[in-house]
Amino acid sequence: MAKLEIENSSVPLPVGESKPYHHGDLRRQLLDAAAKLIRDEGEAALSMRKLAQAVGVSRTAPYHHFNDKQALLCAVAEEGFRRFRAIVTAGGGPAEATTHVDVLDEAAIRQFISRYINFAVNNAEYYDLMFGGHLWKSQQLTASLKAEAYASFKIYVDQIRHWQQSRLAAAAVDPLRYAQVSWSTLHGMSRLLIDGIYLDSAAVAAMSDSAANMFWRQLQGV
């Protein structure tokens, strides 16, 4: 997460990150400006030219930091996954990512659901890129994005395994299968909410409760 705190000042001193020499740190500013533009005007409204102008460089300058518009979007998505992990996994504790939660009750599930959906709705500009067909269907994902994406899912599956080993979840549950179905539910709710289809944000709490109850029973194995 340290990367996220790099100073965006105009001082032309590179931090030693190996990327920017000339401009200050264009790469960083491009990523931030891209996210902001998408958030403000929608993904469709983001163009490389507008982005370049927003940062104050010529239209082709960004191509020295990203091969493609696609590559730029992949990088933004990648950062989204990092933020996602930080917010969704282990909320307060200093120990992060790799450690798993040792409690399992309906409230814990409910909390996870809330965090997931809150992240999706409040960071839709990232979520759209992370889990939007745009990047995935193109078959041109950055290797690092793919890694980042699957890491997030793996953590989820491993958490379920961990619960099983601690005898908190029924052994009969197939971790992968359960992960796929429950993630689908969360993803579906998020997408429908973000896109404004069928679901409205007023019902989020009730839906989360309902889903938590459903997941809980499933994990208890009857």
Add this chain to the structure above:
Amino acid sequence: MAKLEIENSSVPLPVGESKPYHHGDLRRQLLDAAAKLIRDEGEAALSMRKLAQAVGVSRTAPYHHFNDKQALLCAVAEEGFRRFRAIVTAGGGPAEATTHVDVLDEAAIRQFISRYINFAVNNAEYYDLMFGGHLWKSQQLTASLKAEAYASFKIYVDQIRHWQQSRLAAAAVDPLRYAQVSWSTLHGMSRLLIDGIYLDSAAVAAMSDSAANMFWRQLQGV
């Protein structure tokens, strides 16, 4: 569904549908060609100009049948909803749409899930438009598309109410809430499958079973 069987021949005899005079029936051909183009080359690859060329008219001709590219896409999506309803609701019987299913067991749910996901995966070019943020987020949906979309959801909710009235589903279940959550699961699975995220088609059967089991318990109210 009769509309779908209009002959696409080059005979310049309009059927009396009130739309096309000059070309034959451009509107119909545009809708079909659009779906085909999206299916073959992806939604992003569809352009009004390519579409026009595919049908053999000038680039601005389509604008006499649709205000916008958006409007064209809405019309395609609308047709998607009609096909969706035809496939998903009451599979074999001649009585359609308005009548509800009178059986409720895990197999029935499982069948519905299969139909939903099969439709989504095999008609992704329609599903993407019907439930993609592209149209919905733009806030410019055709009134008729909106109607068609909400009708589909309403049928689903009403089916649950129907089960309750027949004492097949627990009275404690909130039909709307259950509909939202379960639809989210189906939508999420479909999206993840179509976009190639986390889920692969080999696991569809297992996931459907798991989801069916989850829904079934929920409907039984413990």
Add this chain to the structure above:
DNA sequence: AAGCAATATAGACAGCGTCAAGTTGGCTTG
């Protein structure tokens, strides 16, 4: 001090959505 590689720039091209103005041709009406 020289030179090299990374960074930024301007120019050009094909493609896009769509507006405005003109053309064609079948139907309705006199």
Add this chain to the structure above:
DNA sequence: CAAGCCAACTTGACGCTGTCTATATTGCTT
């Protein structure tokens, strides 16, 4: 049967897009 209306269609143009190809600038290394 002729007049003319109007829907259907075409051509031209505009500003936007992503990105390729030079060209110029700059800082670090030697």
